[in-house]
Amino acid sequence: MSTNISIKRIDDHVNFEAVNSRGKSILMDGTDKIGGKGNGVSPMETLLMGLAGCSGIDVVLILKKMKQQIDDIQMDVSAEIEKMGDYKRYSTINVHFNIWGDIKEKKVEKAIKMSIEKYCSVAKTLEKASDITSTYTLNPEK
16 A cells, blocks of 8 residues: 655745645645745644644544444644754644544544554654653533
8 A cells, every 4th residue: 555645846935736646635834944935734744744644643543432422623733843863753742632522532532542553653663762741621512
């Protein structure tokens, strides 16, 4: 199994459009320090978005399979950036899940653990370079 992404520069700065094999796209841009214009997310931010999206999909599917009533979910990701010579990396990443619904707390804990530790391909890819943790709040005020 393979996947293909095409990325094209769309101006004379560092603004790029990334398109997947289904024609869906996102804009990526560098910071203003390197000529970015604020037209998209940074490539590093896309990693965090991918992690949250992947684990969010898993958690929803797992909770549904557990016959839990999930009304809404929101993930907030925070990360610490560590300079490693010429590059930077995320040394620690925390995914915080806000979950609403008629859900047993033990089921939420199990679903999140299963996603981060077993099913989320993005987490499995990043875990060798970053310490990934997760937290959650069940039925917080909106």
